[in-house]
Amino acid sequence: MPAYLIANYDVVDPDKYKEYQRGAAPIMAGGGKLLVLDPASVVKEGDAGAQTVVIEYPTMEAARAAYESDDYQAVVGIRLGATTNGRAVLADGMG
Numbered sequence: 001m002p003a004y005l006i007a008n009y010d011v012v013d014p015d016k017y018k019e020y021q022r023g024a025a026p027i028m029a030g031g032g033k034l035l036v037l038d039p040a041s042v043v044k045e046g047d048a049g050a051q052t053v054v055i056e057y058p059t060m061e062a063a064r065a066a067y068e069s070d071d072y073q074a075v076v077g078i079r080l081g082a083t084t085n086g087r088a089v090l091a092d093g094m095g
Contacts, residue, residue: 001092002057002092003058003059003063004035004093005032008051008087009084010049010086011039012082012084013081014082016082017082020082024079026071026074028066029069030058030063031057031058031062033055034054035054035055035056038051038052060092
């Protein structure tokens with residue numbers, strides 16, 4: 001069953017965020033496929049950030065492994081420092 005990493009946040013330091021993007025390839029490990037990268041998401045409910053990212057993985061195990069990998073953990077702090085109002089979740093898909 002596929003699984004998804006869904007992240008939403010406001011980018012407050014574009015230069016630092018570009019640094020994160022250059023090093024973020026490890027999040028795609030295990031068959032990750034970028035489905036959404038929208039810097040201007042339209043908020044319809046709640047208090048959400050402007051940028052939304054959705055990555056699909058073949059399984060929840062692959063999603064967890066990519067996010068928790070040492071290589072990704074080495075760069076995720078850059079994103080956290082470049083953004084506010086953020087959240088990231090791993091969710092099982094339908095299948």
